Amino acid sequence: MAHCNQLSPTSPSDVNLGASANPHAMPTDFDFLSVxxxxxxxxxxxxxxxSDGNFYAVKVLQKNVILKKKEQKNIMAERNVLLKSLKHPFLVNLHYSFQTPEKLYFVLDYVNGGELFYHLQRERCFSEPRARFYAAELASAIGYLHSLNIVYRDLKPENILLDAQGHIVLTDFGLCKEGLEPEATTTTFCGTPEYLAPEMLRKEPYDRTIDWWCLGAVLYEMLYSLPPFYSRDVAEMYDGILYKPLPLPPGKSNAVCHLLQGLLQKDQHSRMGATNDFVEIKNHVFFSPINWDDLYNKRITPPYKPAVKGPADIQNIDQEFTREPVPGSVGRTPDLTSSFATSSSNAFFGFSYAAGDDSFL
Structure with missing residues (x-):
């Protein structure tokens, strides 16, 4: 992951926001509408x-939980990755970040076409052309992150959103979903069992080919409706990931089967992408219908357009979230004098950012 900034001590009022037209962002700038x-x-x-009536997705993180789990490095890394990923069409855009004594806030694009996971659950599986389109946009985003020496590590359908037009937006750079292993470490940090690569399971050092395994797992799920080696018995699933040959039920093209076997190669050194990264994936015969320049410039019409009624529409968001009441504390600017406020501000020095501040480059 990206290196985090040095966390240098400072007083709570001395937070480095950089050059910005909006250096004093506060929770009270927003009306928080739904989870x-x-x-x-x-x-x-x-x-x-x-101030302008625009809608955003605001990620609100509790400093005390981050500090308790010793995750401030990962959160700073997430912020740094977001800053660097501003320049790619299939990565979520960070507008700015700010902090209060108790919380950190990421102000992001609101992408409202729904998680890929949500659409996959509803439709069970996608046609090859549709799966190819999503896999190509994902590969483009991952290739870009790799070009910045960033390994994504946690590719899964829940982290892939569709925008209102139907293009992919990759999100969540380092924030694990609730319900993951509490003892997540740097080797198991992206621990969603179904998508773990063999080297991650063996707790061996891993490289960026881990992302190509995950792309293979997501492509497999898009085509076959379950991740490869899936079993309700996690031990059995791990056994499959580590030792069993890849099951490829009939009915799919030779091209996609060949690609899946290349991406889901158990030996990371023989995996597709091990030698020449994104270039190998891009040149695979399965992607021959794709003009990569058109893809990058969003000149290819997406195969599916989500039903979206407007910029604040939440119908494609899982009701598990939207049914929750908005916590009253998120929009308040709390007391600045507590000792926790001072110490936690020191721990996250340099977190705040505003677009146009290039000091991180």
């Missing part, structure tokens, strides 16, 4: 910026 996601450290909320 649209949850993670280990906090929630993601749909919010309306009062």
């Amino acid at each position: 649209i996601g949850k993670g280990t450290f906090g929630k993601v909320l749909l919010a309306k910026l009062k």
Whole structure:
């Protein structure tokens, strides 16, 4: 992952926001409308910026939970990755970040076409052309992150959103979903069992080919409706991931079967992408119908357009989230004098950012 900034001590009032037209962002700038996601450290909320009426997804993280789990490095890394990923069409855009004594806030694009997971659950599986389109946009995003020496590590359908037009938006750079292993470490940090690569399971050092395994797992799920080696018995599933040949039920093209076997190669050194990264994936015969320049510039019409009624529509968001009441504390600017406020501000020095601040480059 990206290196985090040095966490240098400072007073709570001396937070480095960089050059910005909006250096004093506060929770009270927003009307928080509904919960649209949850993670280990906090929630993601749909919010309306009062000054211009635009809608954003605001990720609100609890500093005390992050500090207790010793995760501040990962959160700073997430912020740094978001800053660097501003320049790619299939990665979520960070507008700015700010902090209060108790919380960290990421102000992100609100992407309202729903999780790929949500659409996959409803339709069970996708046609090859549709799966190819999503896999190509994902590969493009991963290839871009790799070009910045960033390994994504946690590719799964829940982290892949569709925008209102039907394009992929990759989100969640380092915030694990609720319900993951509490003892997540750097080797198991992206621990969703179904998508773990063999080297991650063996707790061996891993490289960026881990992302190509995960792309293979997501492509497999899009075509066959379950991840490869899936079993309700986790031990049996791990056994499959580590030792069993890849099951490829009939009915799919030779091209996609060949690609899946290349991406889901158990030996990371022989895996597709091990030698020449994204270039190998791009040149595979399965992707021959794709013009990559057109893809990058969103000149290819997406195979499916989500039903979206407007910029604040939440119908494609799982009701598990939207039914939750918006916590009253997210929109308040709390007391600045507590000792926790001072120490936690020191721990996250440099977190705040505003678009146009290039000091991180």
